[in-house]
Amino acid sequence: MTDVDIPRRRRGRAARAVASAPTVSLVIPAFNEEATIERCLLAVLAQTRAPWEVIVVDNRSTDGTAEAVRRLARAHPEAGIRLLRQFDAQGLVPTRNAGFAAATGDVLGRIDADSVLAPDWVENVSRAMEDPAVGAVTGPVTYYDVPRFGSLPVSDDLVRRTLWHLGRRRCPFLYGSNMAIRATAWKSIEHAACPDHEDVLHEDIDLAVHLKQTGIRVAYAPRMRAGVSARRLDSSPASFRAYTHRFVATYESHGIDHWTLRAPRHLLQGLFWATRRGRR
Template sequence: MPPTPLPTVSIVIPAYNEEASIRACVTAAIFQTSPASEIIVVDNKSTDGTAGIVAAIQREHPDSPVLYFQQNEEQGLVPTRNFGLDRAQGNVIGRIDADSVIEPNWVEEVQKAFADEGVAAATGPVLYYDMPLRRFGLKADDQVRRFILKLSRDYHFLFGSNMAIRRTAWLAIRDQTCRDEGDELHEDIDLSVHLAQNDLTVAYVPTMVSGMSARRLEDSPRDYAYYVRRFERTYARHGLMNPVLRAPMWVFFAIYPLGKTIRVIRQRRLARAA
């Protein structure tokens, strides 16, 4: 009996004014041990050089499956994300941020995870590539996520910088997801809630690693707190009051002082070395 073919994987990258990071993001998606079937960049009204950089990548790698779309109807991550997910043709749709830099075996690990037909979505740990001790940070991130999973038991979180969803699962929840016109929620947590409400399984895959920027630590305490409290607002929107579900929020609050200090020191050292 022939082996079951591995699922095809599309990668969707919403982008808004990401000229500083989009080249590294798309290039990492191209150079995979198992190639993605398509890499979809959805530009949401960028006013910088994002479009030109993607066009240059397409010229440099004409055989790569890089597709560029503009989503100009609405400003916002959710409509931009939905635009890309709706157009993806892969059996599985990866969704990363424009500052994500996936590991070279990311697509391969996604395919392995979704070879299990019971997996509707998957997420993995992140490596903060612009912080010191990156591999140590990856181990710490993995351990924190495992701990949160134990606390939350059957409920698993998706992480927008490093996630994938089976196309059939996306079609099942697509019209249930929140539009978030006020930009107040965590769109990845909203996806997690709707998957759980439909009894669709989210798997945590520790080998599905993506790099991401720690630039959020540059936010002021007020802005950072507003961002982190998106957890609270998302669960409140869905009437979910279980305090365990808010564990990631408290983890993010706890790491802010030390993380910001480390990042400031690193930025100063880089400035002196320049």
């Protein structure tokens, strides 16, 4: 992993932190995200409370992802945008881990390259993390490219809230497009988090399971909102079924066996068919 040479003129720490609020580093894994990364970073730049730093981790991209990040970093040198190269291994887990290792904030915000954060996202994450009992937090997303619904926010808050409530007892839940984990919480589970070399698990659910096993609380923040692309819903029904089966595979790999394991799969299958009709 290398740190690409980008001009970095950070704002003073006093100016970027608000009182004693936890500082938030944003970590964004990216593989061939030229079409989405600029929109993602522009939303980060529009935050009501600036993140401590913004770390984009390029994982062997062959398109213009890196140049798009460099261009925005040059245009906004005060934003603390860093571009890292993680070319040692292909995959989300090693790319995420490289970003976490490089981050220096109290809280590690973890989003995807197609995530578009609400303007008060960092503010809401910081507020949730003011509770020392909270080790990680997740929130709902809206799908910003479902044409049938026009400009209406099509939120999956009900789905995510239901999954989180189930997770409080049986099936721990985090959502990688919209989550944050306290740096100390990550350090406590880093050695145990699954490398998933076969790419059959949900890496965010894996983190949630390890947090629960360690006794670290995961909170749900309905105001911690982000938009994401519904592009996964363009996949075939068979491909999407395989994607949702990762929930069961992840829980079962940790010895969690209960009827509620099927709930996430069924909820997201319902969302798949509902939004798929909306995209026609």
